[in-house]
Amino acid sequence: MKKNLYTADASAVGGRSGHVRSATGIIDLDMSVPEGLGGKKNATNPEELFAAGYASCFQQALLVIAQKGGDRLDPETTVQCSVTLFQEGEAYGLSAVLDVDLKSFDQAKTLDMVRQAHQICPYSVGTRGNMEVELRVKGEAVPALADSK
Template identity: 85%
Template sequence: MASTEKKTLYTADATAIGGRSGHVRSATGLIDMDMSVPEGLGGKKGATNPEELFAAGYASCFQQALLVVAQRAGDKLDPQTEVKCAVSLFQQGEGYGLSAVLDVDLKAFDEQKTMDMVRQAHQICPYSVGTRGNMEVELRVKGELMPVAG
């Protein structure tokens, strides 16, 4: 029987000062940057924003989940495999929310195998697990919307 005990593997630590027009710094110092409202919403050029950071993290994490899925199946991903993530900020009534689109191009596999691998990665990726039921996440393969259910 598999253990269901939760085991913390890593904890990231970052501090923000000044909100969207402030500064963020990670405990390691690798992230140390100004933040801004997105430029298209009146923010300054040359600064990042929470949505951009979230998109980068989600794309990277999903790529890793695909690598795990491929390894478990005895497959190898093409080194040029791409995962693009677009995170949108929206307003709904008085509140705000996020949605994401993941667009995967595995390069070397047929469409059915790619969709199967994307579905499996979506089940194990920590970002996908954490957002499930909390925000809309759309899955695409080479730009084409794919059904989430098998």
Template identity: 45%
Template structure:
């Protein structure tokens, strides 16, 4: 693979109750453990950052596939839900649900676009086989 771009971030402090900053300073956030996991929940957490990145990346892949197939992806929205919990082996795992709105695309075509975007998206390719990813198409036109 030819690397086109590399992002770099540094975590300091106490991990989930610490701070993250990208090398260029565009992301510069305090972190806090979510209340649901016993923390203060008064700052961002790694699952939120992962959800934001996955949603943006998947949306780009969806729009790329849509353009190639000449589908009307105007008004499209991608929401990523990232859950964390014990994996049964002493560690933790993630679960992801991607909820996609394609209001101008009939349901069958929308489902096909989402499946194709899932093959293109780098986050989907990185998680495949490691993280359960559920794809949901919402608000599609009836076929």
């Protein structure tokens, strides 16, 4: 049974060269095309916001997996998310790379925890089958499992 836990609301005006604001007012940012594509400095873009949200959410999933396994994550654990905007024909798309450094677990345990987190993270669940997401541990690709989807 689906149980709604939280709904976030935000609005945008002006597209990529406009402004976004959350209903709470915590997010209140000018937007721009990425600077490397001719945009202005000191403004964010949708890909940057997506990367920050995905990294944070994936780290929380790792915390949940660690707790369920009776473990604790090192406070210096990091999740780096890179989101790429690409064009394919007339359409645009996104891909993501999540690079995890758990600091204190061996390789086998780390790989297992990253795979489990990818199964429960809401961003991973929401993007599965819709965009390419690559998992890495300290820069090295996480080998796919035969039955992994």
